[in-house]
Amino acid sequence: MTGDSADSSESMNGAPCTVFQNQFEEIQDVINLYHSHKRENVAVIGLPYSGKSTLISAVHETYKDNTYLVEYESQITSKRKLLDYRSSKPIFLMDGCQYLFSRHIGGFSVLDDFLNDVVTSSSLFITTWNLYAWNYIRRIREVERIFPRTIFIPPLSDTGMRQCILKDYTDAELQFIGGVEVELPSFIQIKQHEVTLPFKKEPLMVPFPRFNFDRLTFRRQKSEETLSDEEMVFRKITRLAAGNPGIGKAIWKKSFDYPTVNLKDYEPIRITDPLIRKDAFILGVIAMSGITSKEYLEEVSALEYDINPILYRLQTLGIIMERNGGYQICPEAILGVHDLLRRLRIIWE
């Protein structure tokens, strides 16, 4: 099994886990307690692209002799695949546990087997879960009783984001030598909004001003704190990404055109078009799973509706992307999707 590319893209390949130091130390405490015969299974929970795999990889690197790492990347539908994690090592690190169930009738047997194994085993299980999947499964299986120690992945700080993005570059490759151009969006931007009038069938496009308050606070902070250009760039990216490393990297990739970083043209994906319930539901399933195959989505729809037009629509809106035969949420759309799914209560809390 290979790693969840949605999250493992932030994996640091064995480097010390400095960006999630507190969470790493918490897991170390749990492992120390386990060695003194107190077992508390762990659920590491975070949004998509939040860096769960980074944390679990760091734990594996540190405790290589005692841990066995299993990474799931797609829905596990048979117990045979689940049993791959069996090992003589006392601690199991299981990344991507949201793949252990499928949201359709008959889709919970593997999870039930796994949970049964966890409660009957004397091993310690350190698992990672997508936040949406965790919230869903805890409502129907009470998993928090089996994984009493829950660790939530926090948003990264500016420094953490900088470290996460710049680890892909060598010192010689990238230098901030002053005069780095940080183009911010204007304070006032005019956006066209669709307005539907009761007596008119065709929607009107009405220009509305949109204020970018970030620009004001950003400028003030810059003058007060005398930040370097490099710090300014990463502060802005951190803010736009709400501290999510996956989103931060996507913003960086879109904005970085050697040797300048142009944040002016970056437009976060906003879902202005109201999605109908079944579109939003399928979006929720993709958000919950990570990388999702079309076959799985067809099973979820259970002959109730055709999945192709929904996937086409979500792709056209730039919300999801197809990669390696599976569908996943575009990193830049995560925050918009999160707001939308919460508002529609597709995701539970």
Next chain:
Amino acid sequence: MVDLTSTEFYDEILSLALDAVIIFIGAYVLAKILSFVLIRFSNQFGHARIAVRMIVPIINIIIYSTAILLMVRQIVSLGTIELVAFSGLFGAAIGFGLKDVFANIIGGVIIAFEKPFRIGDRITMGEHYGEVAEIGMLDTRIVTPDDNYITIPNYKIITQSVASANAGFTEMMVVIDIYIDHSADLDRAITIFKEAVVTSRHVYISDRCFYTILTENQLHSVRLRARAYVWDLRDEFECMAEISRRTKRAFQQEGILPPRYYVPGEMPEAS
């Protein structure tokens, strides 16, 4: 006898009438615009839309009350004695002719402030069931599942019991019944039914919105009853239908039989 010249008539009475008409039209237009804006705006709030819509009847009451006061002030300026006399006459008018109208207005005020139901709620009043579409000064309008628009006088809130299925929340409980044969695998049927509920795109589960599956042995069948919350009451019937359909398909795949008619002496043992 009051002797009015035509100039005085135009100066006094006509201008008063014109003022009254302008005030009334102004109040009507303002109330309609605010209602329209609030109802359209409320859809942006998702599950909080019912709370936003509840402001509409209160605003209507305030606007119309202000308009009536303005109109009265335009026509008469009353001293204490005139006010007492006017009140007496007004009371008599209510008692004899306008009893029902005022009962409806009082009912409207009670609905607006006591909130036994809100705009957007699914209510049962008398023999009618439907979604509250509008709470007016005199009557409440509900839309039934068959898309009939029913107008119920507001005074009925005082004289009749009203059941609100969701009590101001967007989520509401739905009850879905499935019947299986006595010889069917009951445990498997319950598992399938439960999974059909929790995987439905319409169901919402939280600390307050839980779900249960109940069973009851009946003469010719075993009834499985699911109680769950649909995330938006507008999807009540679609939610019930979707869960029923998916459950039935899964039952067919698993060989769980629908009930059949048993003659006395043929009743099998329940699994």
